[in-house]
Amino acid sequence: xxxxxxxxxxxxxxxxNGQALFAALQRLRAPAVPPRTSFYRLLQTMRAxxxxxxxxxxxxxxxxxxxxxxxxxxxxxxxxxxxxxxWQGQIPETYEALRVRIAISRPDDLEALHRxxxxxxxxxxxxxxxxxTPPGFxxxxxxxxxxxxxxxxxxxxxxxxxxxxxxLQDVRVLMESMLRQSxxxxxxxxxx
Amino acid sequence: xxxxxxxxxxxxxxAAVGGGRSSxxxxxxxxxxxxxxxxxxxxxxxxxxxxRMNAAQLAAVMRTEVGFASKGGPTQRGYSAVDWLSxxxxxxxxWRKARGRSLDMLGRVGVSDVANSPxxxxxxxxxxxxxxxxxxxxxxxxxxGDELTVGLDILERGQIVGLLxxxxxxxxxxxxxxxxxxxxxxGASPIWSLAGGSLVGPRPMAAGALLKFPLGKP
Numbered sequence: 001x002x003x004x005x006x007x008x009x010x011x012x013x014x015x016x017n018g019q020a021l022f023a024a025l026q027r028l029r030a031p032a033v034p035p036r037t038s039f040y041r042l043l044q045t046m047r048a049x050x051x052x053x054x055x056x057x058x059x060x061x062x063x064x065x066x067x068x069x070x071x072x073x074x075x076x077x078x079x080x081x082x083x084x085x086x087w088q089g090q091i092p093e094t095y096e097a098l099r100v101r102i103a104i105s106r107p108d109d110l111e112a113l114h115r116x117x118x119x120x121x122x123x124x125x126x127x128x129x130x131x132x133t134p135p136g137f138x139x140x141x142x143x144x145x146x147x148x149x150x151x152x153x154x155x156x157x158x159x160x161x162x163x164x165x166x167x168l169q170d171v172r173v174l175m176e177s178m179l180r181q182s183x184x185x186x187x188x189x190x191x192x
Numbered sequence: 193x194x195x196x197x198x199x200x201x202x203x204x205x206x207a208a209v210g211g212g213r214s215s216x217x218x219x220x221x222x223x224x225x226x227x228x229x230x231x232x233x234x235x236x237x238x239x240x241x242x243x244r245m246n247a248a249q250l251a252a253v254m255r256t257e258v259g260f261a262s263k264g265g266p267t268q269r270g271y272s273a274v275d276w277l278s279x280x281x282x283x284x285x286x287w288r289k290a291r292g293r294s295l296d297m298l299g300r301v302g303v304s305d306v307a308n309s310p311x312x313x314x315x316x317x318x319x320x321x322x323x324x325x326x327x328x329x330x331x332x333x334x335x336x337g338d339e340l341t342v343g344l345d346i347l348e349r350g351q352i353v354g355l356l357x358x359x360x361x362x363x364x365x366x367x368x369x370x371x372x373x374x375x376x377x378x379g380a381s382p383i384w385s386l387a388g389g390s391l392v393g394p395r396p397m398a399a400g401a402l403l404k405f406p407l408g409k410p
Contacts, residue, residue: 129381129382162210166373
């Protein structure tokens with residue numbers, strides 16, 4: 001389901017054919033990039049649901065005989081824009097979803113993204129808070145190997161979480177700076 | 193510059209504020225300890241406003257109720273660890289008793305073997321522990337630690353954080369530390385993230401908090 005929104009987001013910015021879309025998905029490292037055949041089936045489904053349509057070009061035409069197939073550029077429909085807009089209004093639930101949202105965002109997404117980043121930061125703090133305190137360092141490996149492994153895994157988890165937290169902190173600072181700049185530019189004074 | 197910073201620390205808590213360089217950590221620590229006056233808003237210590245105290249009142253609070261630990265040491269070269277601690281207690285007891293209490297405190301934090309060593313000869317971990325002892329020897333109700341774990345390896349960090357956790361739990365001291373990496377202070381609670389001068393984290397509970405920053409925007 002998330003691939004649908006990524007496709008809508010990409011096509012909302014610029015029409016593209018299936019090949020270019022698939023390459024973009026792979027570059028984004030979007031969650032659960034489907035196999036190529038499944039991806040093209042998804043595009044067909046999205047066409048059938050009137051979420052996307054051909055961008056004015058004719059259906060695939062062979063350039064005479066056995067010549068190359070001309071790929072068909074696609075774009076979002078009005079319904080596709082509405083569906084994407086509704087999805088954008090939701091706060092990303094996971095770290096990966098936030099990353100994809102940022103990757104396919106547009107300038108008017110900034111305030112919503114800032115809220116999402118603050119929420120993700122709070123959630124990251126909660127995860128750090130819930131990490132169990134390491135059991136301690138045994139005197140010898142034979143004494144308590146399980147505890148030692150638990151300590152190693154705890155260190156790995158806290159390192160990953162603190163790395164994520166640093167990313168979120170930096171992103172929040174950048175977004176708040178952009179919001180202040182935009183507020184000054186537009187004279188609204190509503191920046192955080 | 194700090195904006196809309198709002199937090200509270202209760203007795204017996206080991207609280208942590210984490211942020212990168214120039215996030216405002218040391219400024220926050222200095223405000224909490226009464227070392228730096230706030231330009232706006234207030235810091236409440238035991239429900240008393242630091243900004244409304246005169247210099248003498250503030251100095252008395254700093255001497256008796258707040259301990260501030262950072263990586264800095266004595267201003268004079270050649271001071272031994274025990275002498276540095278003893279000077280803190282000279283206003284309330286004899287030099288002999290001050291030395292006795294100082295040696296005891298250095299033992300409690302695990303560095304009695306460097307009691308007579310000058311600051312310049314101490315390792316990073318020893319300096320951190322001696323700084324802690326220096327902040328604790330007055331038995332403060334609030335301990336502020338500014339970036340105590342920087343430059344230490346994982347075992348050394350574990351030793352410092354474990355000591356702070358025990359201190360908070362056993363004596364009811366409220367402890368607030370700043371760190372560049374919240375992952376290094378496992379077991380701290382509550383924790384806040386500071387970036388660009390603004391804070392993300394749990395909203396403070398007003399009742400019973402020993403240290404309170406003014407409530408900012410929700």
